Amino acid sequence: MTAPGPVVTQDYAASELEAQPRPQGVAQGNAFTRFIGRTPVHIAIIALCLIWLIPTVALLVSSFRESQAVAGSGWWTALTPPFEFTLSNYDRVLDTNNLGQSFVNSLFVSIPATIIPILVAAFAAYAFAWMEFPGRGLLFMLIVGLLVIPLQSALIPVLQLFVSVRIGDQTLNGTFLAIWLAHTGFGLPFAIYLLRNFFGALPREMFESAYIDGASPVTAFFRLALPTSVPALAALAIFQFMWVWNDLLIALVYLGGQQSIAPLTVTIANLVGSLGQNQQLLTAAAFISMALPLIVFFTLQRYFVRGILGGSVKG
Amino acid sequence: MATVTFDHVYKRYSADVVAVNDLNLEIADGEFLVLVGPSGCGKTTALRCVAGLETISDGKLYIGDRVVNDVAPKDRDIAMVFQSYALYPHMSVYDNLAFGLKLRKTPKADIERRVKEAAGILGLERFLDRKPKALSGGQRQRVALGRAIVREPSVFLMDEPLSNLDAKLRVQTRAEIARLHQRLGTTTVYVTHDQVEAMTMGDRIAVMKDGLLHQVGTPQELYDHPTNVFVAGFIGSPAMNFATVKATEGEDLMLGSAKLNLSGAAAKAAADRPKGADLLIGFRPEHLDIADGQADTVSIPARVDVVEYLGNEELIHAQAEGTEIVALIPSDRRVKPGDQVNLGVPLEKLHMFDPESEQSLVA
Ligand SMILES: Nc1ncnc2c1ncn2[C@@H]1O[C@H](COP(=O)(O)OP(=O)(O)O)[C@@H](O)[C@H]1O
Ligand SMILES: [Mg+2]
Numbered sequence: 319m320t321a322p323g324p325v326v327t328q329d330y331a332a333s334e335l336e337a338q339p340r341p342q343g344v345a346q347g348n349a350f351t352r353f354i355g356r357t358p359v360h361i362a363i364i365a366l367c368l369i370w371l372i373p374t375v376a377l378l379v380s381s382f383r384e385s386q387a388v389a390g391s392g393w394w395t396a397l398t399p400p401f402e403f404t405l406s407n408y409d410r411v412l413d414t415n416n417l418g419q420s421f422v423n424s425l426f427v428s429i430p431a432t433i434i435p436i437l438v439a440a441f442a443a444y445a446f447a448w449m450e451f452p453g454r455g456l457l458f459m460l461i462v463g464l465l466v467i468p469l470q471s472a473l474i475p476v477l478q479l480f481v482s483v484r485i486g487d488q489t490l491n492g493t494f495l496a497i498w499l500a501h502t503g504f505g506l507p508f509a510i511y512l513l514r515n516f517f518g519a520l521p522r523e524m525f526e527s528a529y530i531d532g533a534s535p536v537t538a539f540f541r542l543a544l545p546t547s548v549p550a551l552a553a554l555a556i557f558q559f560m561w562v563w564n565d566l567l568i569a570l571v572y573l574g575g576q577q578s579i580a581p582l583t584v585t586i587a588n589l590v591g592s593l594g595q596n597q598q599l600l601t602a603a604a605f606i607s608m609a610l611p612l613i614v615f616f617t618l619q620r621y622f623v624r625g626i627l628g629g630s631v632k633g
Numbered sequence: 634m635a636t637v638t639f640d641h642v643y644k645r646y647s648a649d650v651v652a653v654n655d656l657n658l659e660i661a662d663g664e665f666l667v668l669v670g671p672s673g674c675g676k677t678t679a680l681r682c683v684a685g686l687e688t689i690s691d692g693k694l695y696i697g698d699r700v701v702n703d704v705a706p707k708d709r710d711i712a713m714v715f716q717s718y719a720l721y722p723h724m725s726v727y728d729n730l731a732f733g734l735k736l737r738k739t740p741k742a743d744i745e746r747r748v749k750e751a752a753g754i755l756g757l758e759r760f761l762d763r764k765p766k767a768l769s770g771g772q773r774q775r776v777a778l779g780r781a782i783v784r785e786p787s788v789f790l791m792d793e794p795l796s797n798l799d800a801k802l803r804v805q806t807r808a809e810i811a812r813l814h815q816r817l818g819t820t821t822v823y824v825t826h827d828q829v830e831a832m833t834m835g836d837r838i839a840v841m842k843d844g845l846l847h848q849v850g851t852p853q854e855l856y857d858h859p860t861n862v863f864v865a866g867f868i869g870s871p872a873m874n875f876a877t878v879k880a881t882e883g884e885d886l887m888l889g890s891a892k893l894n895l896s897g898a899a900a901k902a903a904a905d906r907p908k909g910a911d912l913l914i915g916f917r918p919e920h921l922d923i924a925d926g927q928a929d930t931v932s933i934p935a936r937v938d939v940v941e942y943l944g945n946e947e948l949i950h951a952q953a954e955g956t957e958i959v960a961l962i963p964s965d966r967r968v969k970p971g972d973q974v975n976l977g978v979p980l981e982k983l984h985m986f987d988p989e990s991e992q993s994l995v996a
Contacts, residue, residue: 523719526686531733531784532707541732545723 374608381407381605385598407602411589416577417603420585424563424607426494427573427581431501431562436554438502439509440547444539446510447517448525458514464507473571476500480572494579496572501562509554516550517543552621560611582607635697635710635787635820636662637683642692644678652678654844656692665814665821667835669828671867675844676824677716680790683822684713696788712781713790716797718773720765726752726776727761733784751779754813771802778810782817789821795830807834828868832856840864862991865915865984871948873915876933876956877988880906886914889954893931899983902994913991915984918948921960923968924977931983933958937972951976 376393382403383396396402411417445451446458480491480500490496520543528538544551566583573579580588586603590596637660644653652675660666668676681687682694685706693700701709712733721729727748734744752758755775765773774794781789794810795803811834814821825831831838832852839849840863848855848864859865865873878886878893884900886893893914895903906912916931924932935953942964949960949968953976960976968974985994 521717521719523715523717524721526684526706527713527715527719527780528721528732529686530684530706530709530711530713531780532736537736542721546721 377601377605377608380598381601383407383598388598388601407599408606411599411603411606415585415589415599415603417582417585417606419578420580420582421606423579424581424583425610427497427501427569428559428562430494430498431505432555432559434498435502435505435509435558436551439506439513439554440544440551441539442506442510443513443517444535444543446514447520448522448538448543449535461507461510465511469504469567472504473567476503477571491572492574492576492579494573497569500568500572501558501565504568505558505561509558512554513547513550516547520546549621552618556615556618556621559614563607563611636660636695637788637820637822638693638695639679640693640695642679642682642694643690644675644682644687645690651844653682653689656846658839658846658849660820660822663818663820665811665823665834665836667831667838668822668824668841669831669835669838669867670826670841670847672826674841676826676841677792679841680713680792680822680824683709683788684711684790685709709788710786711788711790712784712786714777714781714792714794716793718765718777718797720773720776720780722765725762725764726757726768726779729765729776730779730783733780747783747785748779751783754782754816755779755809770798771806774798774806775809778813782813787820789819789823791821791823793825794823795825796827810834829870832868838868840867842867858993859915859984860993862913862915862986865986865993869917871918871959871961873917873984874921874956874958874960875913875915875986876953876958878912878914880904880908880910880912882908886912888914888933888956891934891954893933895931895980895983896929897980898995899931899980899985902985911988912994913986913988915986916978916982918959918961920978920982921958921976922962923966924975927977929980930977931980932975932977935974935976937968937970937974940968940970 379393379396380388382405383393384402384404384406387396387402442461446454477491480496481489483490485493485495490499524542524546525538528542533541564583566587569581569584573581573584577585582603586600586607589599589603637658639656639658642653642656643651645651654675656679658666668679670676678687682689683696685701685704689702694702696709696711721732724732730748730751731744734747739747748761749758752761755778757772757775757779760768760772760776765776768776774797777794781791791810795806798806807830810823823834832855835852837849837851838855840847840855842863848860850858852868855864855868859868859873862875866875876888878888880903881887881892884895884904886895886903903912924930926932933953935951935958937949937951939950941948941950945964946961947964947966947968949958949962951958951960951974958976962968983995986992987994
């Protein structure tokens with residue numbers, strides 16, 4: 319490099335900036351007519367949201383009412399004065415029914431059972447998408463095939479496996495490790511499938527350019543594939559987290575009924591007596607168990623939408 | 634700086650897809666070589682072989698004195714500009730430029746200096762903090778160029794870098810790349826399907842078709858002495874006229890019932906043909922003019938169909954004994970549709986080809 323000074327003349331660079339004038343008035347007029355045109359759609363969407371929200375609101379309202387009141391009148395009557403709300407349901411489930419401990423247990427199950435499968439799946443998906451190896455197509459077909467195998471059919475074999483593995487004087491069964499592994503196994507096929515499709519839609523030339531720039535496949539994975547796939551990873555994290563958080567079957571089978579390590583779902587299932595007594599406690603407990611997934615969903619929802627559309631819709 | 638040498642290079646995707654077929658080509662140090670040909674002729678494949686993104690099926694590829702058949706792309710000391718730019722979408726322009734240097738553990742101050750320098754050359758200083766998505770097509774294209782030049786490689790590989798730009802920007806950027814090459818003097822292999830790009834930019838041009846290299850030479854050599862019908866028709870715009878003629882006993886040729894009088898080298902080539910044998914003659918539109926009996930000019934009688942006025946020149950579409958002829962002549966000739974004219978082509982501008990082998994008989 320010798321003589322200084324740009325090869326490109328400045329006016330050329332500047333003209334490019336001005337190349338996209340915005341006709342303000344026209345744009346606004348269009349926006350208004352479009353808004354009017356979409357009104358029926360908006361009404362339909364709002365109606366759908368209300369229908370979806372009502373049961374949740376009912377649950378929330380009921381959880382703050384006395385048990386006699388819940389049994390005696392509809393939840394909407396509580397929305398008119400006199401407002402007679404109470405925290406007693408929350409008090410009871412959190413104190414005497416050990417719900418607090420279960421909440422922590424649930425977190426302890428869900429977080430690793432979300433992170434581990436996504437991490438493993440990301441490596442696998444990257445290899446399936448971008449690395450040549452013999453049997454790649456067949457192996458991927460096999461994994462996609464696993465998607466349709468009902469989880470229940472694997473319960474017993476996996477249980478036998480867990481029982482046969484001993485750690486010290488205990489079997490693997492009934493430990494957190496067991497349930498992490500189980501959720502990882504059951505979650506992997508879908509996670510690999512989703513991520514492979516997302517990685518596969520990334521432009522090949524971006525990776526090739528990186529290889530020429532000096533990147534190894536591992537560097538390309540961490541510096542390119544992962545950062546450009548954040549929407550897909552977030553969407554997958556939401557799916558997996560919700561699934562694990564709401565799971566009862568796998569928790570019951572591999573974790574057992576022990577109170578000290580039971581997650582929320584197991585504890586809530588045990589709340590209600592076989593004759594339906596204590597059902598007012600269920601409202602508070604159910605709302606506690608819903609709260610976290612809602613928070614997770616709302617904080618990550620913009621990724622969720624993009625991740626589902628990602629790869630199929632451009633932009 | 635380095636040379637690039639293809640030594641009997643083949644690339645077969647399968648038994649019947651031979652994308653590059655026995656390519657022999659030596660690219661000199663500092664040369665700007667344009668690889669041109671119609672779509673699907675194997676240009677990109679040949680370039681990707683140099684980059685190491687495709688393994689070659691047979692033959693040897695040299696960069697400098699080193700055989701690089703089994704050398705990884707990152708160790709070939711090359712940089713490539715992709716047709717789609719292939720920028721890293723989540724990184725700023727600065728990081729896009731710096732990525733390759735960071736991976737090579739270049740000292741930070743060095744990276745900063747080289748990125749700033751490249752950004753200065755390409756007029757990108759103001760955009761260093763932006764993501765590619767916030768850039769126009771032309772700016773993205775320059776980031777792609779910048780990413781190649783910061784690396785200071787010994788060979789640039791460019792795959793149709795202008796094809797995604799609009800016509801005006803393409804002409805500007807064409808000149809920019811040419812200036813860049815003059816300034817850096819780095820060996821460059823430039824792929825395009827556009828013969829105008831090839832003619833204006835290349836020190837030398839290699840014309841490919843169906844995986845085969847047809848001719849290599851300077852733009853002028855290709856224009857003046859195409860070795861076969863394909864190169865003759867591909868290089869030059871508007872394209873060369875071709876007409877099938879019959880040899881006579883003497884040195885003349887018959888175009889239908891019209892007699893073409895030859896002399897010199899062309900006449901010798903014509904005389905070598907037995908009477909009645911077919912010959913393919915070619916002549917460029919811009920070499921035609923209204924004949925008025927000059928010496929050493931072949932005169933072709935034709936009837937004018939259409940006249941396209943271009944300002945100082947006119948593009949004439951005419952019929953000569955059933956052969957369509959295009960001629961580019963000065964506007965002051967005042968030719969009108971329906972006119973019967975004699976179109977003259979200087980003998981030294983007349984090309985002759987064997988109709989079977991399509992090889993030139995005079996080049
Ligand atoms: N990965 C591939 N697998 C099979 N055939 C390919 C592949 N890439 C290119 N080809 C074929 O090789 C030939 C040359 O392609 P290419 O080099 O891309 O042409 P171009 O000159 O347009 O750049 C084409 O016929 C194309 O179909
Ligand atoms: Mg191509």
